[in-house]
Amino acid sequence: xxxxxxxxxxxxxxxxxxxxxVLISKNPIHSVLWLILVFFxxxxxxxxxxxxxxxxxxxxxxxxxxxxxxxxxxxxMNVKKDKEPQKQNLIKFIGVIAGxxxxxxxxxxxxxxxxxxxxxxxxxxxxxxxxxxxxxxxxSDYVVPFEISSVLFLSAMVGAVIIGKK
Amino acid sequence: xxxxxFDWAFIIEKLIMIAIIVFASxxxxxxxxxxxxxxxxxxxxxxxxxxAGPFGLLQPLADGLKLISKEEIIPTHAxxxxxILGPGLAMTASLMTCAVIPWSTAVDVFGRHVxxxxxxxxxxxxxxxxxxxxxxxxxMIGGWASNNKFSLMSALRAASQAISYELAMGLALxxxxxxxxSLSLKTIVEQQVAGNxxxxxxxxxxxxxxxxxxxxxxxRTPFDxxxxxxxxxxxxxxxxxxxxxxxxxxxxxxxxxxxxxIMASMYFGGYDxxxxxxxxxxxxxxxxxxxxxxxxKIVLFIFLFMWIRWTIPRFRYDQLMNLGWKTMIPLAxxxxxxxxxxxxxxx
Numbered sequence: 068x069x070x071x072x073x074x075x076x077x078x079x080x081x082x083x084x085x086x087x088x089v090l091i092s093k094n095p096i097h098s099v100l101w102l103i104l105v106f107f108x109x110x111x112x113x114x115x116x117x118x119x120x121x122x123x124x125x126x127x128x129x130x131x132x133x134x135x136x137x138x139x140x141x142x143x144m145n146v147k148k149d150k151e152p153q154k155q156n157l158i159k160f161i162g163v164i165a166g167x168x169x170x171x172x173x174x175x176x177x178x179x180x181x182x183x184x185x186x187x188x189x190x191x192x193x194x195x196x197x198x199x200x201x202x203x204x205x206x207s208d209y210v211v212p213f214e215i216s217s218v219l220f221l222s223a224m225v226g227a228v229i230i231g232k233k
Numbered sequence: 234x235x236x237x238x239f240d241w242a243f244i245i246e247k248l249i250m251i252a253i254i255v256f257a258s259x260x261x262x263x264x265x266x267x268x269x270x271x272x273x274x275x276x277x278x279x280x281x282x283x284x285a286g287p288f289g290l291l292q293p294l295a296d297g298l299k300l301i302s303k304e305e306i307i308p309t310h311a312x313x314x315x316x317i318l319g320p321g322l323a324m325t326a327s328l329m330t331c332a333v334i335p336w337s338t339a340v341d342v343f344g345r346h347v348x349x350x351x352x353x354x355x356x357x358x359x360x361x362x363x364x365x366x367x368x369x370x371x372x373m374i375g376g377w378a379s380n381n382k383f384s385l386m387s388a389l390r391a392a393s394q395a396i397s398y399e400l401a402m403g404l405a406l407x408x409x410x411x412x413x414x415s416l417s418l419k420t421i422v423e424q425q426v427a428g429n430x431x432x433x434x435x436x437x438x439x440x441x442x443x444x445x446x447x448x449x450x451x452x453r454t455p456f457d458x459x460x461x462x463x464x465x466x467x468x469x470x471x472x473x474x475x476x477x478x479x480x481x482x483x484x485x486x487x488x489x490x491x492x493x494x495i496m497a498s499m500y501f502g503g504y505d506x507x508x509x510x511x512x513x514x515x516x517x518x519x520x521x522x523x524x525x526x527x528x529x530k531i532v533l534f535i536f537l538f539m540w541i542r543w544t545i546p547r548f549r550y551d552q553l554m555n556l557g558w559k560t561m562i563p564l565a566x567x568x569x570x571x572x573x574x575x576x577x578x579x580x
Contacts, residue, residue: 119354
C-alpha cells in the first residue's frame with residue numbers, strides 16, 4: 068500500500084461512516100453536520116484525482132452555502148426528535164417504491180464497474196482538473212452548454228426572487 | 234516499506250512552519266486584544282489598561298488567566314457536543330486561512346530552500362473563500378446548541394450576514410482574478426513585486442468592496458449585528474463562559490489578522506517593501522525584511538479595523554441588508570464590467 072492508497076481508503080471509510088451517520092442520527096442538525104463531513108471526504112477524493120478546482124468548489128457551494136441554508140431551515144423549524152409525526156402508510160409505501168427503484172439503479176451501476184476490475188485509478192495525474200485547463204475547456208469546447216446552463220441558473224435565481232416576494 | 238516513501242524532511246519542515254505560524258498568530262491575536270483596548274482608550278481620551286506590567290503590557294496575560302480560571306458552565310438543556318464543538322470550529326476556521334498566505338520570499342536553512350508559505354496551491358484565493366464560508370458554522374452551531382432564543386437569533390443573523398457579504402466579496406475577488414490571471418496568492422504577490430504598481434492601483438473599487446465585506450465577515454463594527462448587546466443581550470456566545478467564550482472572542486481577532494494579511498497580499502503587495510531592491514541583500518535578510526513589511530501592513534490594517542470600530546455606530550439590520558444586496562453587489566458587478574472593459578481595450 069502506498070500513501071495514496073492509504074489516503075484513498077481512509078477517505079472512503081470516512082465518507083461512508085459519515086453518510087451512515089447522516090441516516091441514523093436522530094437529531095436533524097446532527098444529520099446536516101455529518102453530511103458536511105461527507106462533502107469534505109468527497110472533496111478529499113477530488114484532490115486525490117488532481118481535481119483541485121472541483122474539490123474547492125464542492126466545499127464552497129455544498130458545504131459552505133447549501134448546508135448553511137439547510138441548517139437555517141432546520142433551526143427555524145426547530146424539529147425535535149420526540150415531536151416527529153408518524154408518517155402515513157401511503158407515504159411510507161411511496162417512499163419504499165422510490166427508494167427501491169433508486170437501489171436498483173445503484174446495483175446496475177455497481178454491476179457495470181466489473182469491467183473496471185484490475186485497472187488502476189489515475190491518482191494525482193492529468194491536468195484537466197486544474198483551473199487553467201478546465202477554464203479553457205469550458206470556454207472553448209463546451210461553451211454552448213456552459214452558457215445555456217448559466218442562463219438556466221439565472222432563470223432559477225429570478226424564479227426564486229419572484230417566489231420569495233409573494 | 235513504500236509507506237515511508239515520501240520526503241520526511243518536507244513533512245517536518247511544513248509541520249514546523251505550521252506550528253510557528255499558528256503560535257505566532259495566537260500571540261499576535263493576544264496582543265491585538267491589548268491593542269484594541271489601547272486604541273479605544275486613545276480614541277475616547279482615557280489611559281486604558283495601564284496597571285499590569287509596564288504600560289499595561291501584561292494585561293492580555295492577565296485576561297487569559299482570568300478566562301481560563303473561570304468556571305465552565307454548560308446549560309442543562311444545551312446540546313452538549315455541539316456546544317463544545319462551536320468554539321472549536323470557530324477557532325479552526327479562522328486559523329485555516331493562514332495556510333495559503335505567503336509570508337515572505339524563500340529562506341535558506343542549512344542548505345535547504347524553505348518557502349515561507351505552508352501551501353502554494355493554485356487555487357489559493359478560492360481556498361480563502363471556502364474557509365470564509367466555513368467560518369459561519371462555529372457561530373451557527375454554538376448559537377443553536379446554547380438553546381437560547383437570543384443566541385439562536387444572533388446565529389441566524391450572523392449566517393445571513395455572512396452569506397450576503399460573501400457574494401460581494403466573491404465578485405470583488407473575481408475582478409482581481411481577471412487582472413492578475415492567477416488564483417495563487419504567491420503568484421499575485423510576485424507579480425506586484427515585479428510590476429510597477431500594487432494591485433490597489435488597478436482595483437481601488439474592488440479593494441473597497443473587499444474591505445467592507447471583510448469587516449462584515451469578521452463581525453466587526455459597524456457590522457457586529459450578531460453580538461448587538463442592546464438587542465440580543467450578548468449574542469451567540471451569551472451562554473458561554475470561561476475559555477470557550479475566550480475562543481469565540483479570540484477567533485474574531487484571528488479573523489482580523491488573517492483578513493488583514495489577505496488584503497495586504499492581494500492589494501498591497503504582500504511582503505513587498507516599496508523602493509527597495511530585494512536582490513541587493515542576502516536572500517535570508519531579504520526574507521526577514523519581507524516578513525517585517527507584511528507584519529507592518531497587517532498591523533496598519535488592524536489599526537484601521539479598530540479605528541472604524543470605535544468611530545462608527547452599528548447599522549440597523551435592514552440597513553445592513555440594503556447595503557449588502559442593493560449597494561455592494563451592484564457596485565461589485567460594475568467593477569467587474571469595468572475591469573473586463575479595460576482588459577478588452579488593452580488587448
